[in-house]
Amino acid sequence: MTQADDHDLRVVVAAYVDHLTVERGTARNTVDGYARDLRRYLAHLADAGVTDLRQVARDHVVGFAASLRHGEGDRPPLAPSSAARALSAVRGLHRFAHAEGWTEEDPARDVRPPPLTRRLPKALPVADVLRLLNTPTGDDARSLRDRALLELLYSTGARISEATGLDVDDVDRAERTVVLDGKGGRQRLVPVGRPALEALDAYLIRARPALAAKGRGTGAVFLNARGGRLSRQGAWQVLKVAAERAGISTPVSPHTLRHSFATHLLEGGADVRVVQELLGHASVTTTQVYTLVTVNTLREVYATTHPRALG
Incomplete structure (x- = not known):
């Protein structure tokens, strides 16, 4: 300047x-x-x-x-x-x-926001997730794409923006992994479960070529009806519609499957630092909020099943 x-x-x-x-x-x-x-x-x-x-x-x-x-x-x-x-x-x-030396003092140095109330992420029960994943049932291109997208979101814990940012070259079907571009330009390699890979294969082989023919040659995995890269808003709409059709009454957000992925891993005994790496969190403190979810679940189960829990 x-x-x-x-x-x-x-x-x-x-x-x-x-x-x-x-x-x-x-x-x-x-x-x-x-x-x-x-x-x-x-x-x-x-x-x-x-x-x-x-x-x-x-x-x-x-x-x-x-x-x-x-x-x-x-x-x-x-x-x-x-x-x-x-x-x-x-x-x-x-x-x-x-x-930069443009001011002698920093007027904002001592101004801090009030501490935020920690809100626990919302995770769906496993049964609800499975019902949601099975909602796209057709063999048309859109159904095959939507099923692959939902399976991938839950299988990898990807943010919706990370899933829509995937290119075909980011998917290694032989090694059963995908490369996700996370926040701050950080990349991470994440394993993909077999059901998600099968849904991806069905979409990539039977649906994506027809969608790609309508566009201009993008390398994106998930395409819209015009052959371009599916937007975050489009992917969020896929999730929202699937949740409605599955009869899920719990409010669903763009992060619902990501939260469910993390919570179910921890409930299954996964180490919090492994979950941190899978989610792409820079700090384990961010991931530890999910341990509060699982503790609450354990407390509820204990209170309703142990004969002397309320004694």
Whole structure:
């Protein structure tokens, strides 16, 4: 940046977003989320008459944090997790600006979000998962694709974005593995169960060629009706429709099969660090939340079956 514009907040935000993308290699979804949060921050500061980086004080950051929880003008309040992410984006912005020497102090250094209530992930019982996986029953291209997608999500614990990002070359049917591109550009090799491989084989041999003929030659595993890569929204719709047809009353989210994968592994005796590697978590602390799910399940079973549990 030039001397004239190195304190313009819009320019500083653009430089920070470039830094995240180019130098830090931050995942695109994360960068997009931070950019949205920082646009909201700039609007908050503009309302206070602040457009210069050097004008920002701790009180401005504290005021922004409060606006995230309570709303401001036509900007609605955010959920606690979204508010924490937005404040993290602001803290990162000011830490970056201070490190670059554009400010003498970091006004956001001591502003922290309130601790989040730990929410346990929702996992389906095994019987419900099996019913969901068996919902696509036809032999048409869409049914074969949907069955392969659902089987793969549960067999590997992949995020929906990781499954839709799969290319044909990422699947090693001989070794029964897939290569998943996770958050932050981290790749991991994950084994695939036999039912999922059989569903993938049926789709790749009997359905994908016809779908691919309608497109422009993408290497994606999962294709839409036009022959292009299936989007995350499209894959989420597949899961949602399958859950409705399977009669599952529990709310289903894009992460439902991922949560079920992790919980069922731990209930089966898998080591938490193995599950961490399979899920692609950078820290085992993230994975340990699933151990709370299994402890709760054990507690419920104990309370309802042991003759002296309530004594």
